[in-house]
Amino acid sequence: MLTLGIETSCDETSVALVNKRKILAQATFSSVRFYRPYGGIIPEIASRKQFKFISLIFRKALKDSGCRSSDIKAVAVTQGPGLIGSLMVGVQFAQGISLALKIPLIGIDHLKAHLFAAFLNRKEKIFSPFIGLVASGGHTNIYLVYDFDKMELLGETLDDACGEALDKVGRFYGLDYPAAVYIDKLFSLKFVDRGMFKIKKRQDFNFSFSGIKTAAVYKKTQEQRQPSFQKIVLSSFQYAIVENLILLLQKATETFKIKNVVCGGGVLANRFLRRRLQQEAAKREWRVLIPPRELCSDNAAGVAGLGEYLGKKRGFNSGEIEPYSVSKRD
Ligand code: KG4
Ligand code: ZN
Numbered sequence: 001m002l003t004l005g006i007e008t009s010c011d012e013t014s015v016a017l018v019n020k021r022k023i024l025a026q027a028t029f030s031s032v033r034f035y036r037p038y039g040g041i042i043p044e045i046a047s048r049k050q051f052k053f054i055s056l057i058f059r060k061a062l063k064d065s066g067c068r069s070s071d072i073k074a075v076a077v078t079q080g081p082g083l084i085g086s087l088m089v090g091v092q093f094a095q096g097i098s099l100a101l102k103i104p105l106i107g108i109d110h111l112k113a114h115l116f117a118a119f120l121n122r123k124e125k126i127f128s129p130f131i132g133l134v135a136s137g138g139h140t141n142i143y144l145v146y147d148f149d150k151m152e153l154l155g156e157t158l159d160d161a162c163g164e165a166l167d168k169v170g171r172f173y174g175l176d177y178p179a180a181v182y183i184d185k186l187f188s189l190k191f192v193d194r195g196m197f198k199i200k201k202r203q204d205f206n207f208s209f210s211g212i213k214t215a216a217v218y219k220k221t222q223e224q225r226q227p228s229f230q231k232i233v234l235s236s237f238q239y240a241i242v243e244n245l246i247l248l249l250q251k252a253t254e255t256f257k258i259k260n261v262v263c264g265g266g267v268l269a270n271r272f273l274r275r276r277l278q279q280e281a282a283k284r285e286w287r288v289l290i291p292p293r294e295l296c297s298d299n300a301a302g303v304a305g306l307g308e309y310l311g312k313k314r315g316f317n318s319g320e321i322e323p324y325s326v327s328k329r330d
Pocket of ligand 1 (some may be wrong): 010047107135136137138139162163164166167179180181184265266267268270272296297298
């Protein structure tokens with residue numbers, strides 16, 4: 001079922017066309033370069049850029065797909081969580097398309113779409129149950145997933161999201177926004193001091209990164225500055241975060257006796273995290289599914305794919321779609 005996906009939850013304007021989980025085209029415009037002077041996203045700039053570019057991005061995706069607008073059978077749009085002004089641009093556009101083409105509409109949860117991206121362009125069935133990890137700039141959530149409309153949130157971050165913690169600490173050490181991307185590039189195991197940042201073991205499935213974030217800030221003022229000081233601190237910081245994510249996945253897979261793991265979100269583009277997941281998969285006989293790096297950050301393909309899947313399973317929305325800014329529980 002040819003489904004149009006629209007994603008505008010944060011700083012991307014992304015439009016995709018997906019049919020039977022296969023991506024026919026995706027066009028994405030990122031406004032990230034406009035935030036470099038500020039070191040973080042400015043919501044008003046994000047929504048203004050989305051408002052300006054969404055029609056253009058839609059036309060580009062349609063042209064690249066080789067389809068006509070009359071071929072589109074449904075439209076799926078990110079409903080939340082995200083920046084409310086940004087979400088409103090995507091939702092209004094999707095409602096307009098739905099009215100103009102007389103096709104059904106479905107609102108999609110951004111975090112579920114990150115996980116669904118792992119199943120795109122693949123022939124294998126959507127398996128379940130699985131342990132789901134979403135690690136991004138706004139969320140660090142771990143789920144027990146029975147299906148995409150039946151997910152139990154096991155744990156979440158109590159403070160910063162892991163992408164956010166990497167971005168903030170990297171910025172403090174002089175890297176451009178989004179700093180996590182540059183930490184990934186400079187990271188090397190040979191710089192890692194395993195004892196530098198210790199995340200306390202927790203009884204539950206929640207995450208907390210603000211303690212090591214503060215420790216990283218103090219390091220800059222306390223320690224002697226050797227030439228490789230920045231690389232040592234940032235590599236050790238990223239190492240601690242990645243190992244913490246792996247630890248909680250181990251705990252969840254053991255507790256629920258589930259060997260299927262599906263991950264998504266911008267932080268999954270991280271090369272060390274991807275390598276560690278593959279190592280754990282081999283060691284613990286996990287079946288791990290991670291989207292290709294380009295489908296880890298915000299993208300409309302996951303939204304379209306999940307819209308097609310859920311629309312077929314339980315029908316489309318009939319009325320209006322109201323965006324939400326904070327996470328919804330199933
Ligand atoms: O999923 P996403 O694109 O947007 C949100 O929903 O938040 O995730 C963005 C986050 C940012 O914090 C960004 O710095 C981080 O993902 N990120 C990375 C990498 N690429 C993007 N973190 C670690 N390594 C990367 N290569
Ligand atoms: Zn995201």
